[in-house]
Amino acid sequence: MTDVLTKAQAGARVRAARTRAGLSWAELAEHLGAPLVWTTAALLGQHPMTAEQARLVGKLLELDEEVVTALQDQPYRGSDPALASDPTVYRFHEALSVYGPALKELIHEEFGDGIMSAINFRVDIARRPDPDGDRVVVTFDGKFLDYRW
Structure with missing residues (x-):
């Protein structure tokens, strides 16, 4: 009997297979008919x-059945703390550390007492040309959930 493949192990195999196949994440999302970031x-x-x-x-x-099965498993969401040191991931932490309190205040001012859902949620990424260098545009789109008694 073999151990069950973890979601992280399956993800590593997917990354390698995607590279070998010469497919982009966008092409995979298109084949699935699903949003790019979600895919x-x-x-x-x-x-x-x-x-x-x-x-x-x-x-x-060309993934084996073990990976196909793991892709269907319910995940333990979140990331490995070691990933926080990756420069790209760290910049998101930095941006939320700097702007998080302001965003919280503005959400409360605009919507009232509540939070933005990360479950009923969409996220997208786009490139916007700029004379000073292309810009990365990340959009978080979450349902407002008010606190209720």
Whole structure:
């Protein structure tokens, strides 16, 4: 009997297979008919995929059944604390450390007492040309959840 493949291990195999196949994350999302950021996060282990989605990715990337099964498992969401030292990931921590309190104040001023959902949530990324260098545009789109008694 072998151990069950973890979502992180499956994600590592997906990354390697995607590179070997010469497919972009956007191409995989297009094949699945799913949002780009969600697809990428799911393939890296942060969301469960349906059996149909996992089988399609398995076929596209020539993944074994062990990976296809792991892609369907319910994840333990969040990231490895070691990832926080990655410069790209760290900049998001830095941005929220600097702007988080202001965003909180503005959300409360605009919506009232509550929070932005990270469950009923969409996220997108885009490139915007700029004379000083292209800009990264990240959009968080979460449902407002008011606190109720």
